[in-house]
Amino acid sequence: GENVEQHPSTLSVQEGDSAVIKCTYSDSASNYFPWYKQELGKRPQLIIDIRSNVGEKKDQRIAVTLNKTAKHFSLHITETQPEDSAVYFCAPNMFSGGYNKLIFGAGTRLAVHP
Amino acid sequence: EAGVVQSPRYKIIEKKQPVAFWCNPISGHNTLYWYRQNLGQGPELLIRYENEEAVDDSQLPKDRFSAERLKGVDSTLKIQPAELGDSAVYLCASSLIETQYFGPGTRLLVL
Numbered sequence: 001g002e003n004v005e006q007h008p009s010t011l012s013v014q015e016g017d018s019a020v021i022k023c024t025y026s027d028s029a030s031n032y033f034p035w036y037k038q039e040l041g042k043r044p045q046l047i048i049d050i051r052s053n054v055g056e057k058k059d060q061r062i063a064v065t066l067n068k069t070a071k072h073f074s075l076h077i078t079e080t081q082p083e084d085s086a087v088y089f090c091a092p093n094m095f096s097g098g099y100n101k102l103i104f105g106a107g108t109r110l111a112v113h114p
Numbered sequence: 115e116a117g118v119v120q121s122p123r124y125k126i127i128e129k130k131q132p133v134a135f136w137c138n139p140i141s142g143h144n145t146l147y148w149y150r151q152n153l154g155q156g157p158e159l160l161i162r163y164e165n166e167e168a169v170d171d172s173q174l175p176k177d178r179f180s181a182e183r184l185k186g187v188d189s190t191l192k193i194q195p196a197e198l199g200d201s202a203v204y205l206c207a208s209s210l211i212e213t214q215y216f217g218p219g220t221r222l223l224v225l
Contacts, residue, residue, distance in 0.1 A: 032212055043216040089156045097172035104156025
């Protein structure tokens, strides 16, 4: 069956440091890899995504890298700020129950301390 | 551009009562999703619509859950009767191609 794992489950950094969250998936046919940010009590918001024909994508302080061979992709946040504190979910598309769908990881709780 | 709209935002009911959630997707988005998010977990897909057609309801507990998307725009998700374990946030999302945009969710508490 489908399997998505995120590490670490919690991450605490000082403001200005970098944060890296890794997502491992099981479906070798996955070709779409988004990251969502969810603040407490708010909706999940897409912050960056990548497709399988690209190895890396960057948007200001946020980047995503993909290793299709090893079946993992990572979220990189540089120069972290307190407003980056949230739960981050990876959600690769995977074939499950006969359909292609996003399978969300369990989330990584990031705390950025001033 | 307006985002995905959901109502109500909060709902408290007693077990065995019915409850319904409403979703209005982003204009022009043909695909609509209903997810359930339990506390401390990621969203899990319940059902996906392409226009009016439910194309993936494999995770929908059909004995008590039902959904409809009349005219291919708004959608309603219903639970009847609700159980204690149904307490969760019910999220609606929509997409044009692949990127999914979420609504604020309905937080359901079943007592």
